[in-house]
Amino acid sequence: MTTLKTKQAIPAEGHLATTPASEARARHTPLVPSAGARRVWLTLLGWGIALLIFFPILWMVLTGFKSEAEAIADPSLIFTPTLESYVAVQARADYFKFALNSVVVAFGSTLLALAIAIPSAYAMAFLPTRRTKGTLLWMLSTKMLPPVGVLVPIYLIFRDFGLLDTRTGLIIVYTLMNLPIVVWMLYTFFKDLPRDILEAGRMDGASTFQEVVYLLLPLTLPGIASTGLLSVILSWNEAFWSLNLTSSNAAPLTAYIASFSSPEGLFWAKLSAASTMAIAPILVFGWLTQKQMVRGLTFGAVK
Amino acid sequence: MATLQLHNIVKRFEGTEVIKGVDLEVNDREFVVFVGPSGCGKSTLLRMIAGLENATSGDIMIDGKRINEVGPAERGLAMVFQSYALYPHMTVEDNMGFSLKLGGVSKEERQRKVREAAAILQLEPLLERKPKALSGGQRQRVAIGRAIVRNPSIFLFDEPLSNLDAALRVQMRIELARLHEELDATMIYVTHDQIEAMTMADKIVVLQGGVVEQVGSPMELYHHPRNRFVAGFIGSPKMNFLAVERVSASPTGVEVRLPGGETCTVPVDGSSLRDDALTLGIRPEHLQLEPEGPLSGRIEVIERLGGVTSLYVRMQDTLVTVSADGNVENRVGDTLRFGFDRACAHLFDAEDLALPSLARHPLAGLNRQDNRAPSVAGGQ
Numbered sequence: 078m079t080t081l082k083t084k085q086a087i088p089a090e091g092h093l094a095t096t097p098a099s100e101a102r103a104r105h106t107p108l109v110p111s112a113g114a115r116r117v118w119l120t121l122l123g124w125g126i127a128l129l130i131f132f133p134i135l136w137m138v139l140t141g142f143k144s145e146a147e148a149i150a151d152p153s154l155i156f157t158p159t160l161e162s163y164v165a166v167q168a169r170a171d172y173f174k175f176a177l178n179s180v181v182v183a184f185g186s187t188l189l190a191l192a193i194a195i196p197s198a199y200a201m202a203f204l205p206t207r208r209t210k211g212t213l214l215w216m217l218s219t220k221m222l223p224p225v226g227v228l229v230p231i232y233l234i235f236r237d238f239g240l241l242d243t244r245t246g247l248i249i250v251y252t253l254m255n256l257p258i259v260v261w262m263l264y265t266f267f268k269d270l271p272r273d274i275l276e277a278g279r280m281d282g283a284s285t286f287q288e289v290v291y292l293l294l295p296l297t298l299p300g301i302a303s304t305g306l307l308s309v310i311l312s313w314n315e316a317f318w319s320l321n322l323t324s325s326n327a328a329p330l331t332a333y334i335a336s337f338s339s340p341e342g343l344f345w346a347k348l349s350a351a352s353t354m355a356i357a358p359i360l361v362f363g364w365l366t367q368k369q370m371v372r373g374l375t376f377g378a379v380k
Numbered sequence: 381m382a383t384l385q386l387h388n389i390v391k392r393f394e395g396t397e398v399i400k401g402v403d404l405e406v407n408d409r410e411f412v413v414f415v416g417p418s419g420c421g422k423s424t425l426l427r428m429i430a431g432l433e434n435a436t437s438g439d440i441m442i443d444g445k446r447i448n449e450v451g452p453a454e455r456g457l458a459m460v461f462q463s464y465a466l467y468p469h470m471t472v473e474d475n476m477g478f479s480l481k482l483g484g485v486s487k488e489e490r491q492r493k494v495r496e497a498a499a500i501l502q503l504e505p506l507l508e509r510k511p512k513a514l515s516g517g518q519r520q521r522v523a524i525g526r527a528i529v530r531n532p533s534i535f536l537f538d539e540p541l542s543n544l545d546a547a548l549r550v551q552m553r554i555e556l557a558r559l560h561e562e563l564d565a566t567m568i569y570v571t572h573d574q575i576e577a578m579t580m581a582d583k584i585v586v587l588q589g590g591v592v593e594q595v596g597s598p599m600e601l602y603h604h605p606r607n608r609f610v611a612g613f614i615g616s617p618k619m620n621f622l623a624v625e626r627v628s629a630s631p632t633g634v635e636v637r638l639p640g641g642e643t644c645t646v647p648v649d650g651s652s653l654r655d656d657a658l659t660l661g662i663r664p665e666h667l668q669l670e671p672e673g674p675l676s677g678r679i680e681v682i683e684r685l686g687g688v689t690s691l692y693v694r695m696q697d698t699l700v701t702v703s704a705d706g707n708v709e710n711r712v713g714d715t716l717r718f719g720f721d722r723a724c725a726h727l728f729d730a731e732d733l734a735l736p737s738l739a740r741h742p743l744a745g746l747n748r749q750d751n752r753a754p755s756v757a758g759g760q
């Protein structure tokens with residue numbers, strides 16, 4: 078808009094034609110902020126948004142180190158840190174048992190989902206039919222169904238098969254829950270792989286299995302890894318099914334947190350301590366793998 | 381050491397017929413080139429031979445055995461892709477030895493064979509590199525090396541040179557021709573570049589719209605194109621086509637009226653000719669400046685290449701290309717007269733089919749191998 082106005086303000090057409098370069102310079106210099114200033118603003122904005130998102134977590138971690146009295150007092154950053162909540166929490170429930178369940182269930186369901194999704198995505202990406210696109214969309218659309226809608230049937234099935242409060246049961250549910258996303262992501266990664274490479278492998282005598290193991294998997298490993306990481310995180314954080322389908326034996330960390338919220342009213346410090354311990358492993362895990370995550374998620378975009 | 385036959389091959393993609401009944405015979409150790417415009421089905425045909433695509437109907441035979449249902453690896457063929465399709469995560473050595481590894485060949489044996497192929501292609505210094513550290517030409521050679529290592533009965537190439545620059549293309553063209561002699565293998569080569577086809581082929585298969593228009597040696601296609609499409613496709617610059625009128629026709633020649641009103645007789649068999657509106661085809665290199673010539677026109681564009689000068693001459697409503705001597709001194713706007721050798725002219729009927737010429741060109745039976753031994757040349 079501004080450039081247009083400036084242009085109209087130039088009176089004689091003859092001048093416009095004679096010095097286009099100088100005119101362009103005159104028009105642009107005052108309008109575009111320098112690259113340095115722009116960068117500072119973007120950085121500040123980035124930090125601002127990050128802080129906003131991270132603030133609840135930060136607050137929770139801080140609260141975990143407060144005493145119960147301080148926790149319900151007026152919000153304050155100044156307090157004497159104490160581990161009493163952590164001690165109390167550990168005295169009431171065995172953290173490591175829940176954590177182990179979380180690890181087994183998150184990784185187990187991810188491995189199972191990958192084992193099912195890799196062949197499916199292979200078929201969809203390299204041997205598509207007229208219905209492939211539709212199938213993919215349908216799979217994704219199942220994620221739009223509220224889980225509570227199938228709670229009763231699944232609960233009954235689990236009861237009859239003896240899967241209630243078992244890790245196997247949770248693994249099955251989480252696998253099914255994540256499968257659409259995992260298949261979809263793998264499909265897009267596989268689709269980016271030039272077909273020629275697999276065809277060259279086939280000409281070289283590779284069976285479908287060898288094609289997958291020697292060519293497809295190594296070449297799409299970044300994508301597979303980030304898909305797996307996402308699946309682990311989603312499974313780790315899942316609460317609805319774990320609260321409804323487990324009680325003690327197979328209860329993961331989400332159930333552990335929840336156990337601190339209800340019976341005797343809310344104890345903010347203990348709840349925060351428990352939550353901090355529950356998210357710590359996945360936070361560290363995410364931190365360590367974030368490079369891989371980003372690389373995988375932008376795999377197609379930068380190629 | 382292999383022959384290939386295609387019998388009435390048809391390929392349909394979801395109802396669209398892409399290959400419409402192709403018959404073809406490829407002899408042992410022959411270099412066959414499929415050529416045609418983009419989308420004519422060259423790659424599809426090649427991929428069916430390779431086994432990467434199923435034929436909808438028809439028979440594909442190697443050494444007389446039907447192999448439609450045999451998998452790509454078991455057919456004993458090797459393919460070089462346009463994109464090279466190297467395995468990006470493997471070194472050159474592993475790329476070339478991959479088929480052997482899958483075949484369970486021992487490590488030492490594998491290394492020996494890879495080095496043998498690398499020597500043929502001068503790839504030894506690159507064996508440890510990954511494909512992304514190679515230039516286009518080097519990648520191309522690795523892709524060819526990967527094919528050689530398999531020791532296939534037939535090599536298949538799908539536009540292997542189209543991603544290279546012009547100079548490298550010429551060099552690789554020569555290298556491939558040399559390789560063909562050295563390996564003594566049957567090769568099938570797809571290209572849309574008629575120069576590649578002309579220079580490398582023993583036999584050219586001209587395809588258009590999924591149909592074989594003509595099969596023959598390069599010289600056969602150049603001198604005796606079966607129809608207007610082949611005539612226009614083979615040869616560079618393109619053949620000129622002039623609309624002419626029949627004056628009289630006999631088994632010993634057809635007299636036609638040229639655009640300028642003059643008449644001339646083309647030595648073709650006109651015994652079964654019924655149409656009046658014909659097309660005269662003259663290659664640019666067969667037109668000469670001739671003060672008394674039957675054609676005349678005004679020069680619109682001049683392109684000087686040094687050795688040759690291309691004149692674009694307006695004759696009535698057609699722009700005719702003339703390959704003239706490099707030293708012609710004419711300028712744009714000059715009006716000149718042109719003549720042509722009647723024996724080199726082609727006449728096409730209303731269906732665009734060429735009328736058979738009375739004499740076969742002495743070189744029409746020549747194939748590339750005859751170039752080696754001058755005593756064989758002349759093939760009559």
Ligand SMILES: Nc1ncnc2c1ncn2[C@@H]1O[C@H](COP(=O)(O)OP(=O)(O)OP(=O)(O)O)[C@@H](O)[C@H]1O
Nearest residue numbers: 393394398416417418419420421422423424425572
């Ligand atoms: N998998 C496919 N599904 C549908 N149509 C296809 C498929 N593969 C090829 N075709 C069609 O078949 C025709 C021939 O394709 P093909 O790739 O064989 O052409 P080509 O002669 O190799 O062309 P180019 O010189 O551009 O490579 C084209 O019209 C193309 O659109």
Ligand SMILES: [Mg+2]
Nearest residue numbers: 422423424539
């Ligand atoms: Mg092609």
